[in-house]
Amino acid sequence: MLKLHEGSAADTGQLMAAIGRKARAAVRPLAIASTAAKNAALSAMADAILRNEKEILEANAIDVANGEEAGLSPSFMDRLKLNPARIGAMSDGIREIAALKDPVGDVIAEWDRPNGLNIERVRTPLGVIGVIYESRPNVTADAGALCLKAGNAVVLRGGSDSINSSAAIHACLVEGLKAAGLPEDAIQLVPTTDRAAVGEMLKGLSGNLDVIIPRGGRSLVERVQTEARVPVFAHLEGICHLYIDKSADLAMAVKIAVNAKMRRTGICGAAETLLIDRAVASTHLVPVLEALRDAGCELHADADVLKAFSDATPATDADWVTEYLDAIIAVKLVDGVGGAIEHIETFSSHHTEAIVAEDAAAVERFFNEIDSAILLHNASTQFADGGEFGMGAEIGIATGKMHARGPVGVEQLTSFKYRVRGNGQVRP
Amino acid sequence: MLKLHEGSAADTGQLMAAIGRKARAAVRPLAIASTAAKNAALSAMADAILRNEKEILEANAIDVANGEEAGLSPSFMDRLKLNPARIGAMSDGIREIAALKDPVGDVIAEWDRPNGLNIERVRTPLGVIGVIYESRPNVTADAGALCLKAGNAVVLRGGSDSINSSAAIHACLVEGLKAAGLPEDAIQLVPTTDRAAVGEMLKGLSGNLDVIIPRGGRSLVERVQTEARVPVFAHLEGICHLYIDKSADLAMAVKIAVNAKMRRTGICGAAETLLIDRAVASTHLVPVLEALRDAGCELHADADVLKAFSDATPATDADWVTEYLDAIIAVKLVDGVGGAIEHIETFSSHHTEAIVAEDAAAVERFFNEIDSAILLHNASTQFADGGEFGMGAEIGIATGKMHARGPVGVEQLTSFKYRVRGNGQVRP
Structure with a gap:
């Protein structure tokens, strides 16, 4: 089963720094990856999840047993527990993401200037996304697949109570990446339950995390608001x-x-x-x-x-x-x-x-x-x-007003750049 | 002339907290202000700047004398110095912003769902914008006018070397707001040269600043990167x-x-x-x-x-x-x-x-x-x-990838919300 990283806080710091560097190294190959390659990876991930149903359920059984021993609440246990139907839904969810239009390279706006310059605003990936979440192991699949579709590298930090389930699912995602020839580091799962890992992510992994998406309760949201040194897609409660x-x-x-x-x-x-x-x-x-x-x-x-x-x-x-x-x-x-x-x-x-x-x-x-x-x-x-809303899968509902607001789907996981075409124009 | 706030760091903290509260209170009236009211204010600001040319030049002369005494560099002094042509250009710049299309309420996207729901994505103001800048006093006019056009409240923190010039220009902006019946606190200038004021802004004025736009050299950018607890439209150097x-x-x-x-x-x-x-x-x-x-x-x-x-x-x-x-x-x-x-x-x-x-x-x-x-x-x-690029005025070129990238004009100073219209739909 999962080989957990065990060690001191200093070790966690080194581990997370390495994760950040590997994620950053995956950014360029991902940004220029073809739609076909990304979809092939997603399709292979969906297959791998079905093929490894037994392994995923076994890993989940460990988490469930640990959770029962720890006396976790019934609603928490309900979110944690997997079964063949939920695994099938996870696989279907990835296929739905494969079927979405690739946002990268999409021309959002185009116009001409009186001097003959043609300007396009074109969607690009954001870079490296950090996702911090709690009990639901299916977020591992959803978030990994959505970030990949938008051409981003992602660092996933699931809840410690679901770490075995998440690791089994993550192994399937890596299988898919390998099958399509994409960088394995495109989707990394933090292999430790040390809470210091969250702190390292909130500090931004030395500039190697571009945005953090927290999915969790009030205590996570408050920690993120206090500690985050990188942009956050805030996901406050829904009153x-x-x-x-x-x-x-x-x-x-x-x-x-x-x-x-x-x-x-x-x-x-x-x-x-x-x-x-x-x-x-x-x-x-x-x-x-x-x-x-x-x-x-x-x-x-x-x-x-x-x-x-x-x-x-x-x-x-x-x-x-x-x-x-x-x-x-x-x-x-x-x-x-x-x-x-x-x-x-x-x-x-x-x-x-x-x-x-x-x-x-x-x-x-x-x-x-x-x-x-x-x-x-x-x-x-x-x-x-x-x-x-017709956006396909989402990674949450953003309540902040910067960049993303409302459902965060593949389009919201992109940035843009300008392409300007001329024929020798110089500025007067 | 300008009444500078003088006092201890604790006083600056209180001063800045009050500025934040006043800015937040202006957000709702600004968000629902009509295009006509905003344009009337901008037009009155442009008039006031021309009418108060003498006062602005006198204030600028104080800054220039102080700058010469302090031995500021020739390029710095060039950016600081105003003359009738520069004041005319500032006034014209505000009129150009008035002529821009109002982005607030703009329907960016619209689609129908199979269940009959109609969904619109509509531009809204961002809220309260903090602008931290250095020597050019004209940024006071440009940034104030742009933020207003996009329906935002703004807190301006100009360089201490240009504070008298900025204050004289700011007085004209307030005249314009008053003339149009808009909240005077829509455009506030921080009335102190205490550097602690910048620190307070970077901490977000107790949740009353939604985004910070730093316009300045490497030392400002680095300070912002280290200290900012609110989103920033990064404006790094242009290599x-x-x-x-x-x-x-x-x-x-x-x-x-x-x-x-x-x-x-x-x-x-x-x-x-x-x-x-x-x-x-x-x-x-x-x-x-x-x-x-x-x-x-x-x-x-x-x-x-x-x-x-x-x-x-x-x-x-x-x-x-x-x-x-x-x-x-x-x-x-x-x-x-x-x-x-x-x-x-x-x-x-x-x-x-x-x-x-x-x-x-x-x-x-x-x-x-x-x-x-x-x-x-x-x-x-x-x-x-x-x-x-045809965006009209800009407040800078963003080098970050979140929210705004490239020239930051009125559209980039907005967020959006969704309006969903149904006829009794409930979710199955």
């Missing part, structure tokens, strides 16, 4: 809001509220706060809250809501800034779309917000005045997902 | 290369080489290294080097070049990584386009590189395999400029 305007169709409001909260409560696009226009408190509030309650949702309601619907817990200040990731929703009455905007701009994590309304002017204000990555009209917040 | 391929038209090569180096030697797009294909050493080398020498350029040549052209200084290792910003160029023979690519990928600062060639395959390799912000074919490196 997503659903606002039901006085102009909302009631049946639609009920349907969207239940879906936004209850379809899957553990994803970042799940609604966490429900805002209802005070003007329709007498008509819309009770049916929406009854539907949520009947679907198994716990309600944390402000005083005004409690007056109309007593089967709820009084909300506290903490409720407006809590990402429950559970069958709980905070509920509040607001004064129209203006009140909703005010509440959202105060408490949102700028991830995803939705409005149910028939009034076009209210929708327009909601769309213009709220500064979140994704705004939806008459649709569930649970559509906040790269696949649902 | 720009000109490569003359064996397929180059000789007359064109001579003309472009002289222009790329000598048109203006002090700008970041000036060529600093000349690479000549060994295959045409006997035909192209001497005419190109003679033309450069006759134009007043000093040549630092490698041993192979010296054999064919003795009127040059032997190059040392330092020459390949030096941004002269002067009438000096390093010259080297390379083995075809492959050798040029190898040299450039080793020594370039990834700013701008040009190839003179008639061979389309050589150009293609040069364009594909070099990872610099701007690549040019048969054109001078001195076209590396936002104005020459």
